Amino acid sequence: MPHTARSGSAAADRHLSCLWCGRNIVESEAGRRRRYCRQSCRQRAYEHRNSLKGTGIPDDSVVLSAQEAADLADRWFAARCAAEDVATAVEEGAGHDELAMLSRTLVELTREAERLR
Known part of the structure; x- marks a missing residue:
């Protein structure tokens, strides 16, 4: 086998x-x-x-250099905004397709936010 x-x-x-x-x-x-x-x-x-x-x-x-730290803070901010978008869509009763798209965006942005450089 x-x-x-x-x-x-x-x-x-x-x-x-x-x-x-x-x-x-x-x-x-x-x-x-x-x-x-x-x-x-x-x-x-x-x-x-x-x-x-x-x-x-x-x-x-x-x-981190000052620029690397600023870039990292920007990526964290973008991920937080995407999470807030998902929360707002859930509260407003958004459809499956919209929630799926927002979730994919959130995952992409959080992966980017994990990078230190």
């Missing part, structure tokens, strides 16, 4: 985020869990850790 992966298995369904850029990483079923989506993200994280040595800032700290 051929071996098939179980649908809904934990490894097949687990999605991780890159520790540097926040992009989705789909975990493979074999081997060590990936922490970065690309070699360039791994390199940026290494450079960041080394730049913090001797500063008193912990290695696992996230340091």
Whole structure:
């Protein structure tokens, strides 16, 4: 009997985020869990850790530029507005199609908001 992966298995369904850029990483079923989506993200994280040595800032700290922090706040604001749109549509008795569209938008914006950079 051929071996098939179980649908809904934990490894097949687990999605991780890159520790540097926040992009989705789909975990493979074999081997060590990936922490970065690309070699360039791994390199940026290494450079960041080394730049913090001797500063008193912990290695696992996230340091953002002013522009990166402003962009992150904008993404959070957009996600919050989308959540408020869904809540308003529910209160007003919106139809299934409208709620589905608003929900898809909310999911997209919250995925974007998860990114740190």
